Amino acid sequence: MSATMDTESTYSGYSHYSGHSKKAHRQGSRDRHKSPRSKDGSRSEKSVTIQTPPAEPLLGNDASRAEEGQDDNWGETTTAITGTSEHSISQEDIARISKDLEDSVGLDCKRYLGLTVAAVLGLLVFLTPIAFILLPQILWRDDLEPCGTVCEGLFISVAFKLLILLIGTWALFFRQPKADLPRVLVFRALLLVLIFLFVFSYWLFYGVRILDSKDTNYQGIVQYAVSLVDALLFIHYLAIVLLELRQLQPMFTVKVVRSTDGESRYYSLGHLSIQRAALVVLENYYKDFTVYNPALLTASKSRAAKHMAGLKVYNVDGPGNNASGQSRAMIAAAARRRDSSHNELYYEEADHERRVKKRRARLVVAVEEAFTHIKRLQAEEQQKAPGEMMDPREAAQAIFPSMARALQKYLRTTRQQQYHSMESILQHLSFCITNNMTPKAFLERYLNPGPTLQYDRDRWFSKQWTLVSEEAVTSGLQDGIVFVLKCLDFSLVVNVKKIPFIKLSEEFIDPKSHKFVLRLQSETSV
Amino acid sequence: LPAAEAQRIEIHKLRQGDNLILGFSIGGGIDQDPTQNPFSEDKTDKGIYVTRVTEGGPAEVAGLQIGDKIMQVNGWDMTMVTHDQARKRLTKRNEEVVRLLVTRQSLQKAVQQSMMS
Numbered sequence: 001m002s003a004t005m006d007t008e009s010t011y012s013g014y015s016h017y018s019g020h021s022k023k024a025h026r027q028g029s030r031d032r033h034k035s036p037r038s039k040d041g042s043r044s045e046k047s048v049t050i051q052t053p054p055a056e057p058l059l060g061n062d063a064s065r066a067e068e069g070q071d072d073n074w075g076e077t078t079t080a081i082t083g084t085s086e087h088s089i090s091q092e093d094i095a096r097i098s099k100d101l102e103d104s105v106g107l108d109c110k111r112y113l114g115l116t117v118a119a120v121l122g123l124l125v126f127l128t129p130i131a132f133i134l135l136p137q138i139l140w141r142d143d144l145e146p147c148g149t150v151c152e153g154l155f156i157s158v159a160f161k162l163l164i165l166l167i168g169t170w171a172l173f174f175r176q177p178k179a180d181l182p183r184v185l186v187f188r189a190l191l192l193v194l195i196f197l198f199v200f201s202y203w204l205f206y207g208v209r210i211l212d213s214k215d216t217n218y219q220g221i222v223q224y225a226v227s228l229v230d231a232l233l234f235i236h237y238l239a240i241v242l243l244e245l246r247q248l249q250p251m252f253t254v255k256v257v258r259s260t261d262g263e264s265r266y267y268s269l270g271h272l273s274i275q276r277a278a279l280v281v282l283e284n285y286y287k288d289f290t291v292y293n294p295a296l297l298t299a300s301k302s303r304a305a306k307h308m309a310g311l312k313v314y315n316v317d318g319p320g321n322n323a324s325g326q327s328r329a330m331i332a333a334a335a336r337r338r339d340s341s342h343n344e345l346y347y348e349e350a351d352h353e354r355r356v357k358k359r360r361a362r363l364v365v366a367v368e369e370a371f372t373h374i375k376r377l378q379a380e381e382q383q384k385a386p387g388e389m390m391d392p393r394e395a396a397q398a399i400f401p402s403m404a405r406a407l408q409k410y411l412r413t414t415r416q417q418q419y420h421s422m423e424s425i426l427q428h429l430s431f432c433i434t435n436n437m438t439p440k441a442f443l444e445r446y447l448n449p450g451p452t453l454q455y456d457r458d459r460w461f462s463k464q465w466t467l468v469s470e471e472a473v474t475s476g477l478q479d480g481i482v483f484v485l486k487c488l489d490f491s492l493v494v495n496v497k498k499i500p501f502i503k504l505s506e507e508f509i510d511p512k513s514h515k516f517v518l519r520l521q522s523e524t525s526v
Numbered sequence: 527l528p529a530a531e532a533q534r535i536e537i538h539k540l541r542q543g544d545n546l547i548l549g550f551s552i553g554g555g556i557d558q559d560p561t562q563n564p565f566s567e568d569k570t571d572k573g574i575y576v577t578r579v580t581e582g583g584p585a586e587v588a589g590l591q592i593g594d595k596i597m598q599v600n601g602w603d604m605t606m607v608t609h610d611q612a613r614k615r616l617t618k619r620n621e622e623v624v625r626l627l628v629t630r631q632s633l634q635k636a637v638q639q640s641m642m643s
Binding site: 519520521522523524525526 | 547548550551552553555557558559562563577578580609613616617
């Protein structure tokens with residue numbers, strides 16, 4: 001089930017693109033006059049479609065018949081250069097999202113099934129040695145050979161070993177699951193199978209050789225149970241090594257790049273499967289990457305739209321409608337055109353920086369001034385003037401108006417106003433006042449965009465992730481693997497590189513060997 | 527081996543006040559750093575080289591040129607001496623004439639070397 005889901009999520013990207021562009025074409029081919037409006041329509045869906053008008057031969061009369069032919073094939077042969085079509089939501093997307101929601105319910109069942117299987121197996125395993133010891137006592141107590149201190153010693157050792165096993169298993173396995181992975185964790189499943197086979201073979205042996213034949217050597221039976229517990233402890237050791245220790249040593253360096261703005265980070269990972277590596281990357285994403293802000297991307301999109309907007313293609317040589325040739329011609333013309341958009345970009349950015357700096361200076365001054373109005377009352381002073389005392393929330397509300405305007409202007413200039421509501425600012429202010437923070441500490445949250453965890457869950461834009469990978473997600477990391485973590489608005493491209501094999505050699509320097517000479521270059525006149 | 531001429535040059539010292547001057551400057555010596563010598567072809571050569579010739583001085587008149595390597599002074603060997611020993615041998619107070627045996631690289635090479643340094 002998950003396999004189809006994985007392939008579907010990669011595949012639908014392409015089918016979505018072609019479906020969308022075909023729809024846009026059909027709209028254009030109906031009526032040439034409507035093409036500006038169809039552009040508007042696609043703009044409302046947040047994508048930019050540039051349609052080349054059908055080629056108009058300059059010598060109109062001869063080619064009128066050919067023109068009709070062109071109109072018929074226009075939908076299929078014209079190339080359209082689509083902008084960021086990932087943002088538009090077509091009908092296919094909605095269907096896909098609803099299907100994803102349905103499937104996630106199935107995944108939850110799978111997770112609970114896995115948990116119950118493991119719990120049942122664990123209980124069985126834990127009770128087995130006790131059963132081995134107790135069953136002969138219950139079933140054929142009278143036939144058993146008396147077994148004195150040796151057995152009692154063995155009972156004590158079994159009890160303590162079981163206790164250690166219990167504590168170890170609780171420490172290792174009983175953890176809140178922090179993630180929902182697409183596939184089963186291979187090592188964990190292998191260990192469960194191993195334990196099951198092991199215990200099963202012990203029960204088999206016990207059932208055939210001891211229960212059936214009603215063995216009277218009780219000491220042997222107790223020792224058999226002790227050997228089982230010892231083996232279980234060793235399996236527990238194996239579990240620690242496989243599940244915890246093996247991935248601690250860093251073997252790979254992983255580069256994570258966000259697709260929308262190119263922000264990148266490097267992480268060190270050990271031997272992990274791809275899905276667990278993706279989990280580590282995502283856990284670090286929420287605390288390392290600055291929050292995704294769609295308002296910051298509009299500038300580059302409008303620039304991209306302006307680049308190709310001014311060109312039209314006329315086919316002078318006749319009715320041969322060469323679509324790829326037309327687009328190549330457009331690209332070449334755009335490259336040769338002496339446009340001054342780089343100038344615009346430079347001055348715009350310089351201007352924006354100046355504005356931000358000015359607003360920031362005003363903000364810092366306003367906040368510093370506001371903070372001087374508040375003074376913390378010591379314990380003795382608190383009894384003296386009970387009337388004027390305020391708790392942190394009231395104090396925050398009292399000084400907030402003097403800095404509100406400057407703060408709001410600054411947030412607007414840096415396009416962060418969506419991320420901070422007035423309530424959150426007041427809360428933060430009272431928090432800072434309570435903890436004796438300086439104005440600069442209060443402003444730290446607003447002056448620089450912080451990691452995603454800092455903000456309200458609604459503004460995260462990234463809660464449901466899909467792992468897109470060419471290799472199976474349970475296979476281990478290798479050098480050169482690339483996988484993509486997609487969420488609805490952007491994706492993280494992860495590139496795996498092996499840490500190089502380091503050849504380290506030594507060189508011994510005798511401390512007495514540091515000697516120097518003067519290098520002279522005299523010139524004497526004679 | 528590249529062509530290196532050996533020349534005998536006779537310089538008559540000029541009296542200036544209390545001193546007898548020859549009108550050139552020397553560099554090099556076994557106690558100096560041979561790699562910083564711009565005139566030597568082999569940068570491990572620790573010999574004595576002429577680094578400057580004053581215009582119109584006795585050395586220029588006698589035909590000494592910049593970049594010449596001084597092999598002998600009045601019969602004394604100058605290829606394995608310290609800088610100070612070389613200076614002393616050239617500025618002996620009781621000698622008015624010094625006869626030098628100098629080696630010079632061919633003219634083109636000398637010009638190239640001095641231009642490159």
